[in-house]
Amino acid sequence: xxxxxxQSGEARWSEVLWGAHASVSAVLAGGIILHAININxxxxxxxxxxxxxxxxALYAWNSSLFTxxxxxxxxxxxxxxxxxxxxxxxxxxxxxxxxxxxxxxAAPDMPVMLFGRFIQGIGGGIMFTLCYAMIVFAYPERxxxxxxxxxxxxxxxxxxxxxxxxxxFAEYDFWRGGFASLIPVTIIYTVLIWxxxxxxxxxxxxxxxxxxxxxxxxxxxVLAVSAGSLATFPLVAAAGVALSVVLVLALMRRENTADxxxxxxxxxxxxxxxFLSFAVMSLLIFCVNAxxxxxxxxxxxxxxxxxxxxxxxxxxxxxxxxxxxxxARFTGVAMHRTVVTGPVVMLAGTLLLAIATPMYGSxxxxxxxxxxxxxxxxxxxxxxxxxxxxTFALQFTDVSEKENAASALSTIQMFAVxxxxxxxxxxxxxxxxxxRNDLDATANSSIWLFATFAVMAVLxxxxxxxxxxxxxxxxx
Numbered sequence: 001x002x003x004x005x006x007q008s009g010e011a012r013w014s015e016v017l018w019g020a021h022a023s024v025s026a027v028l029a030g031g032i033i034l035h036a037i038n039i040n041x042x043x044x045x046x047x048x049x050x051x052x053x054x055x056x057a058l059y060a061w062n063s064s065l066f067t068x069x070x071x072x073x074x075x076x077x078x079x080x081x082x083x084x085x086x087x088x089x090x091x092x093x094x095x096x097x098x099x100x101x102x103x104x105x106a107a108p109d110m111p112v113m114l115f116g117r118f119i120q121g122i123g124g125g126i127m128f129t130l131c132y133a134m135i136v137f138a139y140p141e142r143x144x145x146x147x148x149x150x151x152x153x154x155x156x157x158x159x160x161x162x163x164x165x166x167x168x169f170a171e172y173d174f175w176r177g178g179f180a181s182l183i184p185v186t187i188i189y190t191v192l193i194w195x196x197x198x199x200x201x202x203x204x205x206x207x208x209x210x211x212x213x214x215x216x217x218x219x220x221x222v223l224a225v226s227a228g229s230l231a232t233f234p235l236v237a238a239a240g241v242a243l244s245v246v247l248v249l250a251l252m253r254r255e256n257t258a259d260x261x262x263x264x265x266x267x268x269x270x271x272x273x274x275f276l277s278f279a280v281m282s283l284l285i286f287c288v289n290a291x292x293x294x295x296x297x298x299x300x301x302x303x304x305x306x307x308x309x310x311x312x313x314x315x316x317x318x319x320x321x322x323x324x325x326x327x328a329r330f331t332g333v334a335m336h337r338t339v340v341t342g343p344v345v346m347l348a349g350t351l352l353l354a355i356a357t358p359m360y361g362s363x364x365x366x367x368x369x370x371x372x373x374x375x376x377x378x379x380x381x382x383x384x385x386x387x388x389x390x391t392f393a394l395q396f397t398d399v400s401e402k403e404n405a406a407s408a409l410s411t412i413q414m415f416a417v418x419x420x421x422x423x424x425x426x427x428x429x430x431x432x433x434x435x436r437n438d439l440d441a442t443a444n445s446s447i448w449l450f451a452t453f454a455v456m457a458v459l460x461x462x463x464x465x466x467x468x469x470x471x472x473x474x475x476x
Contacts, residue, residue, distance in 0.1 A: 040162025060425025
């Protein structure tokens with residue numbers, strides 16, 4: 001399916017933030033805040049967690065398993081929404097999320113920690129997917145881009161609080177309190193749901209059947225790379241990557257032939273506008289894992305406190321959100337230009353990180369400023385393109401599959417994070433990340449890690465140009 005479009009009518013922020021849409025916007029923003037703070041405090045506290053309970057080889061698994069659980073739960077969110085309605089669906093996600101927070105707070109070792117993170121991911125995945133799925137049904141089409149920008153902007157605001165919370169608990173060697181603090185917040189959020197959220201979505205048609213086969217292939221692809229990251233021999237790690245590639249190809253083939261699909265029709269057909277849109281999104285999101293690893297490098301290589309390291313790492317999300325809110329107003333040629341320019345900006349940031357991060361020692365003001373600027377560039381590169389890629393994906397989808405498209409947006413985003421973290425963990429471990437008390441090895445791992453992100457940015461630029469060329473050709 002090939003489509004071209006311009007946004008019709010003038011979309012104003014006042015329509016999203018006040019009036020008839022105010023309560024829905026408040027609840028959706030609240031869910032994003034809770035999910036974002038959890039991710040951010042976890043990344044900030046993880047170096048302290050590893051120091052206390054061990055498991056540095058499983059460092060990347062904390063993000064991979066959390067996000068994988070979110071993907072699997074996202075797939076059933078449509079059925080939950082259909083059966084329980086919006087309010088109760090959000091409440092269920094909150095209960096599961098709180099249970100996972102309790103397990104992680106009490107974890108005596110890394111395996112239990114990973115189990116708790118998996119449970120957190122289930123609750124967070126349902127919550128995150130509900131927030132995005134509600135956009136299609138709660139707002140008119142001309143406000144979709146603004147609504148997506150609202151959620152991303154909210155994410156950036158939440159990132160201001162996550163490092164403070166995680167860093168505060170890590171500073172006092174009380175990381176368990178960081179996870180425990182999420183429990184009362186989740187309870188308060190659940191209460192607010194019943195007061196603020198209208199019963200939007202309760203009259204939806206029956207949800208589509210679940211694509212269990214594709215989900216199994218997707219999960220297998222992430223786990224294959226994650227398992228490879230634990231290997232001490234490169235050939236074993238390469239076998240894990242090869243198996244993952246085979247599973248992804250099998251997923252694409254099954255999507256194109258199966259009656260029950262995980263993504264809208266055409267999403268897995270190479271060369272189609274929808275495929276190109278999802279490909280650029282995945283490649284851009286891959287690089288957001290810089291935010292996950294930076295607290296470790298900033299604390300171990302540059303001697304920064306957990307609080308400061310967390311805030312610097314969060315600049316990726318802040319750059320993303322700021323650029324997205326600004327970019328959402330672009331239409332036509334300007335919109336096309338930002339989709340192409342975003343990956344180039346991100347490439348500059350990843351290359352700068354590959355050069356500056358290994359310069360270990362006590363980070364002076366100048367080096368900290370360079371690292372901060374590089375992280376902002378990485379986030380801004382994603383944010384410039386993101387609202388338009390989301391809108392492209394919705395527009396390229398047949399009207400009968402709009403619900404599937406909304407769910408697919410979060411699935412693609414979470415899969416790219418999970419798969420990207422697994423690949424990044426593999427690259428980092430093979431290049432010295434897992435070597436304790438060896439700063440040279442740790443510095444070497446940062447070079448390879450950010451060089452890998454730079455390759456993804458180049459691929460995103462190439463695919464982005466193909467996407468825009470397709471659109472310009474169709475408009476002639």
